[in-house]
Amino acid sequence: MQDTFAGIRNALATLRESPQPLDVFGSQMHGFRTHPPLTEEAVRDFERTHQIQLPAEYRGFLIHVGNGGAGPAYGLFKLGEMDDGFGHAAWHAPGAFVGVLSEPFPHTEPWNDLSGEPEEDLERDIAEDPEYEDAYNLWEEKYWSPFNLNGAIPICHLGCAYRQWLVVTGPEAGNVWCDDRVDKAGLRPLEEAGAARVSFLRWYQSWLNEALAQVQQ
Template identity: 30%
Template sequence: MESWDEGEVRARIREMAARAPERARFGADTHRYELAPPLPEAEIRAFEEEHGVELPAEYRSFVAEVGNGPAGPGHGLMPLTVPRPEADEEWAVDDEWKEDRLPGRLAAPFPLTEPLPGRIDIPTDELTPGTLMLADEGCGIYMRLILTGPRAGELWRIDPDWGGFVPVSPGFHAWYTGWLQRL
């Protein structure tokens, strides 16, 4: 597993913010290039115990060593433990975040063994047990981290109208650092 350098990640985010003070980059108005402090180990462990899961190491170490969102791809990373502060308008992402935290949902078996490309005619809540929603990409498209089964640790994009439910990254580190490197 690749490790995180909190100072390097935060410096890169500051650089991104300085290059785009008008926040024109997609999602920047939502995450505002801000990164919350890392979570204490006890809080992460309590989350894992409460939900009966072991977070994939790359994501777990990010939350423990770098920050608990929101600066990140799409409209930013969803926080692991504390919901997004109340906004002026309700977002569908708030419901996704809350649904993920229903008892047993995160520990449930991930139902897919193969990607599901194209339009999805199955209710998305039947496809997402065993996954954690990480980011909202807008228009009902979400990045989900697989938590259970042989695909645990992979990031999949669910786009029910056009793109299906397909893998986009073998792990959190590659996905997040890819975002940091794009300008």
């Protein structure tokens, strides 16, 4: 795997040094640069704190490539961080958004439980209907509960509250999942070129290869 990480570092250098501007979505945010790598001890501290072991591919990336930065969409989050408005901020698990990392990820198939969502009556003024508002808030709290994503960490955002997560605990550990709840489309495993599951490195290298294709044109 060391050769893989060396290849990623070299590819990112090629992208940074490209003599031509590259039209890669989100790259203006990171400029194909990663943050400094984490030490083995820093990663172990995180794992001890959350009583987990990070997937080997992601763990190796943090130590041998960088702690976030260059990556798909608007870039890879630092370990323990996620988007927060126009910036990034630390998350705390379990908390308002991230669940219990040591609990197994609860899904093995796409999930979109819309049960209990109150039906909107277009003939009523919702702003003056506290009963509807209360019912909707209760449903929304359930739908967006951090416990729906136990055993997973956010790794990047695509804008407009669309995010991708890396499963760290349970049968899906190591796979990337898409969070489309903002569109009431639930959670689903990322698929690529016929593959039913996409691991962290496959996800990252697919983005890298697409960017490199522009340099080689």
